[in-house]
């Protein structure tokens with residue numbers, strides 16, 4: 042263990058005393074204590090350190106992590122801003138990162154109370170803003186309830202993983218450790234943690250103007266897809282790398298043979314021509330089979346990350362029923378006492394009530410952004426502009442004559 046890990050471990054042990062006074066972490070008192078506790082400076086410092094490492098070294102030999110700054114980032118930022126505003130938080134204090142990976146990672150999590158990470162694989166899997174809002178509300182719920190720090194309280198050993206992880210990242214082992222990171226912050230929550238995060242997530246999403254019940258469809262669908270998925274590829278990473286090497290070598294041999302043939306260094310006889318052709322045909326076969334294996338390998342990895350997410354967020358009928366009841370309470374359609382048979386949701390709502398949480402207050406409609414009038418172009422203008430664009434694309438060689446003709450015909454029928 043190096044010095045850095047030792048120092049971080051010490052920090053972790055200090056923070057773990059914050060919830061020590063409450064016996065049952067999942068009682069009303071426990072949840073109230075968690076909601077009232079500020080995030081420790083150490084947790085924030087660790088999250089910042091992790092973020093710095095991730096962005097400065099976001100890659101290794103197997104997985105690269107790219108920061109996304111395009112339209113997808115704006116969509117997520119807009120949505121998270123609504124959720125944070127609903128929580129009474131200042132969105133400016135939070136960093137929201139959209140990350141692209143290869144293979145796609147279907148995950149989202151919140152670290153240190155001020156960093157939200159959303160992977161493009163998750164954006165691709167979510168089918169509506171309600172789903173994005175509920176899942177992110179749920180993750181923000183884990184953060185509000187300090188689940189990471191409370192879990193540390195249960196077992197200080199688990200906590201040390203975060204410190205080890207940061208140390209590993211600083212040595213550049215991003216990909217593998219990054220996978221572990223997801224586990225540290227996701228898969229180890231207990232069922233009660235998950236139920237608490239659901240209740241809070243529903244309150245956050247609803248107050249921000251989203252439908253938490255529709256949002257919960259995300260988990261239901263993921264579980265269904267998971268059940269239906271075929272077993273993953275059986276190739277190992279090492280086998281894949283060996284195939285890549287073979288394909289590259291075969292292509293080099295082909296290129297060398299062609300060069301020698303063209304330069305007249307090989308006698309130009311029909312048998313020699315056959316040999317050169319055979320070498321190059323083999324190279325092509327090796328390239329194609331590597332590509333196929335590569336796709337299968339990464340599909341299987343994507344599937345594995347999906348399983349990781351869904352296994353920690355089981356979807357079942359009681360979850361849906363609890364969410365429906367919670368949404369009814371939050372919407373004023375039933376009273377708090379009637380929620381008592383949904384134990385965890387009841388406890389969380391009681392705790393929100395005790396702490397006078399903003400989440401139980403009606404949303405401030407006056408702060409909603411004004412409606413913007415958009416000037417819609419006349420349909421005919423739209424078609425004309427699109428025809429011009431199409432012609433431009435054809436002239437630039439971006440589309441074929443057939444594509445040009447077919448699209449032009451379709452556009453003209455709109456006139």
Ligand SMILES: [Zn+2]
Pocket residue numbers: 179180183230234235238353354
């Ligand atoms: Zn969760």
